[in-house]
Amino acid sequence: MRPDLQGLVISEEYLTNLIGENPHKVRYFYTAGKPREPGDLLIKLGMSTIRWLKFKSVRRLVKEVDRYSAVIRAVDINDQLEEAGNPGVGLSDREKVIQALSVMKSDLERALKTERILRENKNFIAKHPQLFTTNLTALTALQLSDKASEYGRVLDQALQIAVGVQEEMRKLQNRQ
Structure with missing residues (x-):
């Protein structure tokens, strides 16, 4: 081997x-x-x-x-x-x-x-399930925060793309 x-x-x-x-x-x-x-x-x-x-x-x-x-x-x-x-x-x-x-x-x-x-x-x-419920709640909150940040990044990228598309459209209209 x-x-x-x-x-x-x-x-x-x-x-x-x-x-x-x-x-x-x-x-x-x-x-x-x-x-x-x-x-x-x-x-x-x-x-x-x-x-x-x-x-x-x-x-x-x-x-x-x-x-x-x-x-x-x-x-x-x-x-x-x-x-x-x-x-x-x-x-x-x-x-x-x-x-x-x-x-x-x-x-x-x-x-x-x-x-x-x-x-x-x-x-x-x-x-003692309450000791672990608190930790699970905190972990869930962190996961939701990560998802929210990820959605925010995706939304920001989508807005950047939309702004770029609008600029290109203006440039094309100005050429005509």
């Missing part, structure tokens, strides 16, 4: 560190094994259901990490084919693909860290 691609790999150990659990337990929520006694089935099924509910949101993110890893593997195979003497199979914009994968890795890491923080602090957030 080329060094630039190697740096983009999300290993199982790193994924475990990000989510705080074994990714295998998150991917496959029923890992209890075969029940030995009739009562074991209900206990194991109940434990698996609790695990399934606990990791519902992180499971989606782990699936995205798996898809991301599949893309990295495909690029690696493509690189190997190219190195084996098949120049026609090389990626035309490999640098752009690596940049996109780098952005994807950053986004996945941020999402996994955020999910873990929210999951680990679920009880606190549920008990």
Whole structure:
């Protein structure tokens, strides 16, 4: 694997560190094994259901990490084919693909860290929602302010274009 691609790999150990659990337990929520006694089935099924509910949101993110890893593997195979003497199979914009994968890795890491923080602090957030509502209100206000500024810039550009068109129209009328 080329060094630039190697740096983009999300290993199982790193994924475990990000989510705080074994990714295998998150991917496959029923890992209890075969029940030995009739009562074991209900206990194991109940434990698996609790695990399934606990990791519902992180499971989606782990699936995205798996898809991301599949893309990295495909690029690696493509690189190997190219190195084996098949120049026609090389990626035309490999640098752009690596940049996109780098952005994807950053986004996945941020999402996994955020999910873990929210999951680990679920009880606190549920008990003190007002602390987070204020922050969300402030963030919404900032977003609206940004949108208003953006609309203002667009309106200003539109006015500049309109003024330019009017000037050109005057020039054309003066020539006639």
